[in-house]
Amino acid sequence: MKINVVLRVGVVFFLVGLSLGIAAIPRSDRQITAGMTLHSIPPYGEVSSSFFSPPRDVRLEIECSHPINFYLFNSEGFEAYNESGILNPIFYFENGSRGMYFISLPKRDIYYMVFRNLLNTTVSFNITMFFYGFEKDLLHMSMIFVVSGIVLIVLGAMDVSRFLLRFRKELMEIR
Amino acid sequence: MKSKRNILTLILWEFEENFSFPVFEILIFVAVLFLIGFASQSMCPYRTSISLLDIVLSDYLEFSLTGCAFISMFFTGFLFARSIARRFSNKEMKMFLSYPVKRRSLLLSKFLVNFIVLYLLFGSVLVFDAVLMGFGVFSPLVGFTLLSLLISLMFLCSISMIVALLIKNEALSFFAVFFLIYGLEQYVSGLKEPYNACFSVSRGPTIITAYLLRSYYSGKVSLFSYITFKMFLLSLTFQISVTIVLMLISFVYFVYFLEVD
Numbered sequence: 301m302k303i304n305v306v307l308r309v310g311v312v313f314f315l316v317g318l319s320l321g322i323a324a325i326p327r328s329d330r331q332i333t334a335g336m337t338l339h340s341i342p343p344y345g346e347v348s349s350s351f352f353s354p355p356r357d358v359r360l361e362i363e364c365s366h367p368i369n370f371y372l373f374n375s376e377g378f379e380a381y382n383e384s385g386i387l388n389p390i391f392y393f394e395n396g397s398r399g400m401y402f403i404s405l406p407k408r409d410i411y412y413m414v415f416r417n418l419l420n421t422t423v424s425f426n427i428t429m430f431f432y433g434f435e436k437d438l439l440h441m442s443m444i445f446v447v448s449g450i451v452l453i454v455l456g457a458m459d460v461s462r463f464l465l466r467f468r469k470e471l472m473e474i475r
Numbered sequence: 476m477k478s479k480r481n482i483l484t485l486i487l488w489e490f491e492e493n494f495s496f497p498v499f500e501i502l503i504f505v506a507v508l509f510l511i512g513f514a515s516q517s518m519c520p521y522r523t524s525i526s527l528l529d530i531v532l533s534d535y536l537e538f539s540l541t542g543c544a545f546i547s548m549f550f551t552g553f554l555f556a557r558s559i560a561r562r563f564s565n566k567e568m569k570m571f572l573s574y575p576v577k578r579r580s581l582l583l584s585k586f587l588v589n590f591i592v593l594y595l596l597f598g599s600v601l602v603f604d605a606v607l608m609g610f611g612v613f614s615p616l617v618g619f620t621l622l623s624l625l626i627s628l629m630f631l632c633s634i635s636m637i638v639a640l641l642i643k644n645e646a647l648s649f650f651a652v653f654f655l656i657y658g659l660e661q662y663v664s665g666l667k668e669p670y671n672a673c674f675s676v677s678r679g680p681t682i683i684t685a686y687l688l689r690s691y692y693s694g695k696v697s698l699f700s701y702i703t704f705k706m707f708l709l710s711l712t713f714q715i716s717v718t719i720v721l722m723l724i725s726f727v728y729f730v731y732f733l734e735v736d
Contacts, residue, residue: 322508
């Protein structure tokens with residue numbers, strides 16, 4: 301079957317978008333649990349840990365022996381914190397010892413967790429992260445491909461080049 | 476110069492014919508859907524522990540590269556059956572050979588088109604998958620994966636090409652490739668270690684990539700410790716030598732012995 305190039309590129313874009321959108325469903329079905337158990341923070345000290353994650357929803361469960369400050373940074377926020385001590389976390393709690401929190405990670409990035417001990421005693425903690433939901437960037441990418449695919453298909457179906465040629469001819473005739 | 480132009484014209488013609496609408500589009504759809512949808516979702520924890528890096532790398536090789544080898548078996552079988560066997564059954568090959576075209580250029584153009592399109596398709600999907608897992612486009616994982624994909628695709632394409640040349644029937648050729656490779660996998664799995672892994676179509680590329688990755692990380696990646704240099708060499712030599720032998724047989728058969736009635 302012979303069809304014009306614009307239409308064909310449009311179909312390719314549309315199908316890539318569609319397949320990415322469908323692929324996001326089995327990916328969202330896989331829920332990941334990650335955790336750190338029985339870690340300890342020295343008196344007035346800090347412990348940090350990092351993980352890479354797609355933009356999914358996270359359920360964070362923390363249990364500590366004493367109250368601590370907890371900060372979750374994205375890579376830019378952590379860099380700023382490391383260089384100049386600016387606190388700009390995407391999530392935090394202060395003076396808490398246990399809890400369950402629901403966070404929506406904004407982008408595919410390396411995230412840093414910082415645990416700060418406020419007391420003159422060693423604090424032990426357990427943390428469990430449960431990742432669930434769609435990878436939002438995959439869905440956005442899928443939408444972009446589908447929409448641009450549809451636009452190209454419509455343009456291809458209208459046969460823009462032939463239309464422009466005719467328009468040019470008419471313009472020449474008028475002149 | 477003229478022969479180069481001839482091959483280029485043949486390649487373009489072959490591309491238009493073999494990847495006519497909607498074949499190319501369906502291939503892209505299936506490749507993206509299966510390789511991204513059912514890929515591993517381990518996350519690259521660089522700057523954290525090496526044991527986690529181990530898990531992520533092995534997950535990528537286990538899911539993405541092995542999955543890719545499995546799907547590419549269908550794709551190569553289908554494309555070469557369409558590109559070569561169908562041309563015999565609908566007498567197009569006879570017409571083609573009556574033109575002043577060198578037989579070797581004709582077969583080379585068919586091989587190159589199918590191989591290049593498949594390599595670009597699977598290569599880009601595998602790179603995208605690695606990026607989704609947090610690896611860079613220029614990371615060693617991507618480089619070694621693309622290298623082993625190149626070798627394994629050459630291997631599969633050479634098998635598909637000779638089967639299509641010998642059978643000369645589109646449907647039969649496709650199923651023959653499938654059953655031949657499936658049968659080989661079954662036979663190889665019964666061999667003693669390490670030959671069962673090294674001669675396997677699906678595990679061979681994993682062994683090559685895993686060994687190269689371990690060498691790159693100079694022993695920091697421990698999960699692939701069972702892969703020895705002997706296994707790496709066996710996998711590599713097996714795939715490359717089978718490819719060369721099958722290609723030679725295909726070209727000699729097509730150029731000197733094949734009679735199209």
